Amino acid sequence: VCFIGTASGDAEGYIERFYSSFKNFNCEPSHLSLYRPPAGSLRDFVMEKDIFYVGGGNTRNLLVLWKEWGLDRMLLEAFEKGAVLGGISAGSICWFEQGLTDSVTGKLLPLNCLGFLNGSNCPHYDGESERRPAFQKAIEEKNMMPGIACDDGVAAYFVNGILDRFVSSRLDAKAYRVELIAGSLRESQISPIFLGQSG
Numbered sequence: 001v002c003f004i005g006t007a008s009g010d011a012e013g014y015i016e017r018f019y020s021s022f023k024n025f026n027c028e029p030s031h032l033s034l035y036r037p038p039a040g041s042l043r044d045f046v047m048e049k050d051i052f053y054v055g056g057g058n059t060r061n062l063l064v065l066w067k068e069w070g071l072d073r074m075l076l077e078a079f080e081k082g083a084v085l086g087g088i089s090a091g092s093i094c095w096f097e098q099g100l101t102d103s104v105t106g107k108l109l110p111l112n113c114l115g116f117l118n119g120s121n122c123p124h125y126d127g128e129s130e131r132r133p134a135f136q137k138a139i140e141e142k143n144m145m146p147g148i149a150c151d152d153g154v155a156a157y158f159v160n161g162i163l164d165r166f167v168s169s170r171l172d173a174k175a176y177r178v179e180l181i182a183g184s185l186r187e188s189q190i191s192p193i194f195l196g197q198s199g
Contacts, residue, residue, distance in 0.1 A: 001022055001025075001027045001028070001029050001030070001049075001050070001051045001052075001053055002029075002030045002031060002032055002046075002049040002051065002052050002053070003015065003018040003022075003029070003030070003031040003032070003053050003054075003055065004031070004032045004052060004053070004054045004055065004087075004091070005018075005031065005033065005054075005055045005057070006034055006054075006055075006057075006061070006062045006065050006066065007054070007055055007056055007057025007058050007059060007061060007062040007089075007090040007091060007094075008055055008056065008057035008058075009035065009057070009058075009061075010033040010034065010035045010036070011057075014055055015031050015033075018031065018053070018055070019031075027051075030049070032045065032046070032071075034065050034066075034069055034071070037069075042069065042070075042071070042074065043070075043074050043077075046071070046074040046075065046077075046078055047074075047077070047078060047081070049078065049083060050083060050084065051083065051084040051086070052075065052078070052083060052084070052085050052086065052087075053086055053087060053088075053091070054085075054086070054087030054088075054090070054091025054092075054094060055087065055088060055089075055090070055091050056087075056088050056089030056090045056091055057089070057090050058090065058103045059090040059093050059094055059099060059101040059103050059111055059113070060101065060103035060104075060111060061103065062090055062091075062094055063094065063111075063113065063114070066094075072114055075114075076114075076116060079116060085116065086155075088123070089123050089124065092121060092123050092150075092155075092156075093111070093113060093121050093122075093123065094113050094114055095113065095114055095116045095117045095121075096113050096114070096115070096116075096117045096118070096119060096120055096121040096147065097112070097113060097115045097117070097118060097119060097120065097145060098110055098111065098112055098113060098119070098120040098121075098144050098145055098147070099111050099113050099120060099121045099122065100120070100121075100122040100131065100134060100135050100138065100144070102128075108130055108131065108134040108135075110138050110143050110144045116161070117158060117161060118161070119145055119146055119147040119148065120135075120139070120144045120145050120146065120147030120148075121147050121148055121149070121150075121156075122135040122147065122148070122149040122150070122178075123149075123150055123152075124152055125149040125150055125151050125152075125174075125176065126151040126152060126173070126174075127151070127152040131149075132149070135147075135149055135178060136178060136185055136187065139178055139179070139180060139185060140180065140185045142180075146177070146178060146179035146180060147177075147178060147179075148163070148175060148176065148177055148178070149175065149176040149178055149187075150166070150173075150175050150176075151168075151170070151173040151174050151175070152170070152173065153168050153169045153170035153173045154166055154167070154168045154170070154173045154174065154175050154192050155167050155168070155192075156175065165192070165193060166190055166191075166192035166193065167192050167193045167194075167195050168192040168193070168194055168195065169194075169195055169196070170194075171194055173192065174189050174190065174191060174192070175189075175190040175191075175192050176188060176189055176190060177190065
């Protein structure tokens with residue numbers, strides 16, 4: 001499992017928390033820093049990994065740096081060869097065509113992302129009071145494509161690019177489809193599969 005902390009500026013504390021958590025699982029944890037890249041071929045390093053877990057932070061900065069380093073193309077190649085991609089917050093938004101981001105301080109704005117997954121994505125749907133109305137407004141005004149939204153603790157699970165299910169570490173957390181139907185906004189609530197309390 002390879003942690004990518006680009007969105008947080010490869011914050012040392014974030015990387016340390018990843019290792020502290022993942023050392024307890026049956027996996028070989030590693031991390032990829034673009035601020036202190038691995039020696040040798042970056043592509044070879046990426047292609048050796050089975051699972052990528054992308055941390056939260058600034059989605060816009062993440063995308064700029066990945067494109068500059070060519071990491072976006074490498075991750076797509078790894079994905080097409082069977083690697084599992086995932087993440088939290090910015091690390092969830094980045095895989096979609098669009099996401100709602102707070103990369104500009106004090107604003108929630110649509111952002112074009114990698115497009116590995118169709119549609120748009122909005123995390124923190126219940127965790128930040130401005131998220132839900134901003135996501136709905138952006139879709140209603142056609143500034144964002146229809147998509148999914150997740151309460152904190154909820155993850156969307158895709159198989160071969162198709163949404164398979166939602167899962168959650170919080171009993172009462174929900175997921176949503178947000179779309180325009182005949183010109184009217186529709187938010188459909190989905191109950192995720194509860195996996196039990198985290199930690």
